[in-house]
Amino acid sequence: MESKDDQFSEKPLFTSLLLKWFEQNARKLPWKEGKDPYQIWVSEIILQQTRVDQGLPYYHRFISQFPTIFDLAKAHEDHLMEVWRGLGYYSRVRNMQITARLIVENYNGKFPADRNELIKLKGIGPYTAAAMLSFAFNQPFAVVDGNVVRVLSRISGVKKPYSSPEGRKLIEQKAEQYLDKTNPGIYNQAILDFGATWCTPQKPKCSTCFFKENCDACKNEIVHLLPVRKQKLAKKTRYFIFFLIYDESGQLALQKRSDKDIWRSLYELPQIELTDFEENNVKEALAGYLKNNFNHFIPTCHFLQQSFQLLTHQKINARFYQLNGFQTIQSAEYQFNFVNIKNLCKFAFPKIIEKFLKSINIIHC
DNA sequence: AACCCGGGGAT
DNA sequence: ATCCCAGGGTT
Numbered sequence: 325m326e327s328k329d330d331q332f333s334e335k336p337l338f339t340s341l342l343l344k345w346f347e348q349n350a351r352k353l354p355w356k357e358g359k360d361p362y363q364i365w366v367s368e369i370i371l372q373q374t375r376v377d378q379g380l381p382y383y384h385r386f387i388s389q390f391p392t393i394f395d396l397a398k399a400h401e402d403h404l405m406e407v408w409r410g411l412g413y414y415s416r417v418r419n420m421q422i423t424a425r426l427i428v429e430n431y432n433g434k435f436p437a438d439r440n441e442l443i444k445l446k447g448i449g450p451y452t453a454a455a456m457l458s459f460a461f462n463q464p465f466a467v468v469d470g471n472v473v474r475v476l477s478r479i480s481g482v483k484k485p486y487s488s489p490e491g492r493k494l495i496e497q498k499a500e501q502y503l504d505k506t507n508p509g510i511y512n513q514a515i516l517d518f519g520a521t522w523c524t525p526q527k528p529k530c531s532t533c534f535f536k537e538n539c540d541a542c543k544n545e546i547v548h549l550l551p552v553r554k555q556k557l558a559k560k561t562r563y564f565i566f567f568l569i570y571d572e573s574g575q576l577a578l579q580k581r582s583d584k585d586i587w588r589s590l591y592e593l594p595q596i597e598l599t600d601f602e603e604n605n606v607k608e609a610l611a612g613y614l615k616n617n618f619n620h621f622i623p624t625c626h627f628l629q630q631s632f633q634l635l636t637h638q639k640i641n642a643r644f645y646q647l648n649g650f651q652t653i654q655s656a657e658y659q660f661n662f663v664n665i666k667n668l669c670k671f672a673f674p675k676i677i678e679k680f681l682k683s684i685n686i687i688h689c
Numbered sequence: 690a691a692c693c694c695g696g697g698g699a700t
Numbered sequence: 701a702t703c704c705c706a707g708g709g710t711t
């Protein structure tokens with residue numbers, strides 16, 4: 325009686341309040357019903373980077389198609405993909421079958437209750453291992469997923485991104501500190517449900533939160549700023565000038581891009597890259613290019629058009645010029661090749677090049 | 690450490 | 701459009 329109270333009061337305040345919150349607010353989810361490691365594993369893999377609402381119907385279908393790990397191990401790949409279709413991240417299900425076969429072969433169909441063993445399995449990383457160990461085997465491992473990072477960042481005011489070594493250390497330390505080691509499964513479920521339904525990314529329910537008096541982010545009114553995400557690299561802006569060059573027989577000059585940069589191994593027009601499109605800079609670059617590459621007979625140079633392309637990490641500015649009066653005899657050491665424009669369809673171009681070639685009506689595919 | 694994998698819901 | 705989701709594998 326007294327020991328029970330002592331035990332309760334020894335828990336961190338956050339832990340006690342979270343467990344109390346969970347008593348009233350637990351989500352009912354099918355994989356919480358039993359403690360079958362196989363079903364828990366299936367649910368955790370499905371829920372990687374996937375919302376519960378989205379994954380739920382897939383979970384039911386998966387379990388009905390592959391009720392045991394033996395069914396999964398001997399399933400045909402087409403059947404797997406049919407069940408997984410539309411869920412995304414398809415390597416998840418391929419890795420599942422690799423792991424299922426290994427578990428059947430080496431472990432008689434039963435997952436080992438050992439983190440060092442689980443973590444070796446395809447598709448099981450730190451999160452999924454902790455989830456399986458705590459949910460199925462009641463071992464004291466704290467889950468750390470997007471929900472947990474958000475909750476802990478806010479209540480503890482962690483301003484380092486989880487992706488940084490310092491941020492990761494802080495969060496993992498807090499996760500370990502708050503974990504209820506006597507009931508790790510319950511605690512982990514609680515913090516996941518709390519993150520998913522209360523301490524949400526947008527519009528968290530701070531005004532009715534059990535922890536608002538103690539939450540660092542809430543007290544300092546920086547909830548909306550946490551967690552700090554890894555800074556996306558600023559979009560680099562690049563400036564290319566592409567040259568449309570025909571030889572005497574009407575063939576077009578192309579060159580292949582290197583393996584290092586964007587558009588690797590695609591084809592493009594002969595090109596120079598500038599630091600900007602400031603007028604004098606462009607003039608100098610053009611003059612230099614013509615002088616260095618066509619020193620016996622300088623072609624004339626006409627501006628055709630300008631265009632833009634937005635990539636994930638880069639903003640591309642492109643200008644296109646046509647060079648007239650090119651003479652093949654001087655081309656021996658050029659890095660580009662001349663291609664019959666009838667064959668242009670065979671080459672893979674960056675979107676911005678393809679768009680240009682279509683705009684001047686020399687490819688149609 | 691950076692990049693890749695993906696469809697979908699919320700804003 | 702952008703963010704983010706019960707992350708993990710590869711290079």
